[in-house]
Amino acid sequence: GQSLEQPSEVTAVEGAIVQINCTYQTSGFYGLSWYQQHDGGAPTFLSYNALDGLEETGRFSSFLSRSDSYGYLLLQELQMKDSASYFCALQGGTGGFKTIFGAGTRLFVKA
Amino acid sequence: GAGVSQSPSNKVTEKGKDVELRCDPISGHTALYWYRQRLGQGLEFLIYFQGNSAPDKSGLPSDRFSAERTGESVSTLTIQRTQQEDSAVYLCASSLGGQNTGELFFGEGSRLTVL
Numbered sequence: 015g016q017s018l019e020q021p022s023e024v025t026a027v028e029g030a031i032v033q034i035n036c037t038y039q040t041s042g043f044y045g046l047s048w049y050q051q052h053d054g055g056a057p058t059f060l061s062y063n064a065l066d067g068l069e070e071t072g073r074f075s076s077f078l079s080r081s082d083s084y085g086y087l088l089l090q091e092l093q094m095k096d097s098a099s100y101f102c103a104l105q106g107g108t109g110g111f112k113t114i115f116g117a118g119t120r121l122f123v124k125a
Numbered sequence: 126g127a128g129v130s131q132s133p134s135n136k137v138t139e140k141g142k143d144v145e146l147r148c149d150p151i152s153g154h155t156a157l158y159w160y161r162q163r164l165g166q167g168l169e170f171l172i173y174f175q176g177n178s179a180p181d182k183s184g185l186p187s188d189r190f191s192a193e194r195t196g197e198s199v200s201t202l203t204i205q206r207t208q209q210e211d212s213a214v215y216l217c218a219s220s221l222g223g224q225n226t227g228e229l230f231f232g233e234g235s236r237l238t239v240l
Contacts, residue, residue, distance in 0.1 A: 044227065057168065057216070059229065110181055111156050111173065113158060118167045
């Protein structure tokens with residue numbers, strides 16, 4: 015089957031850079047996605063890596079290494095509003111588009 | 126509509142009752158997903174549809190759970206003989222369904238409380 019692992023919590027200071035790691039196990043997949051979820055809200059899409067390397071979207075960047083079964087989300091110039099849960103997700107595999115999520119990383123941004 | 130719509134937003138029921146949760150995906154999205162999220166937990170995959178077919182039902186917790194989709198549009202998740210452990214937020218998401226950006230668009234969820 016497929017599984018993903020992420021740290022349960024990360025704390026960082028406003029204005030700093032934080033990296034949230036994600037390791038996964040799968041026999042095949044199309045890409046690795048990242049989602050943000052604020053308390054009481056719906057998950058919202060941040061980034062997607064189909065190929066190895068870095069994808070940059072504003073303050074957020076995401077990285078994938080298929081050979082290492084590893085990815086990360088990098089958040090720069092942290093703001094208080096970035097305090098939320100972040101999920102990595104595997105899309106696809108075995109011919110379908112099933113998307114499986116990790117347990118999530120709770121990010122606390124301190125002033 | 127502009128986004129994924131779910132109803133009801135909140136449902137309180139008694140143990141043993143049946144509940145139906147509805148999801149209206151974004152028009153034109155061929156893939157539709159159901160997830161369960163318990164308080165403070167991650168998103169637990171339940172089922173996904175490609176068109177009206179469900180290629181993967183592996184996440185349904187028990188035979189009390191079923192889902193259908195019609196007209197490549199609306200989907201209903203039904204939970205029979207609800208148990209207290211079924212209390213959670215049920216999230217629906219839709220996507221274009223192809224090997225594209227991987228973006229799933231989520232509804233605001235249906236919060237189910239079983240007393």
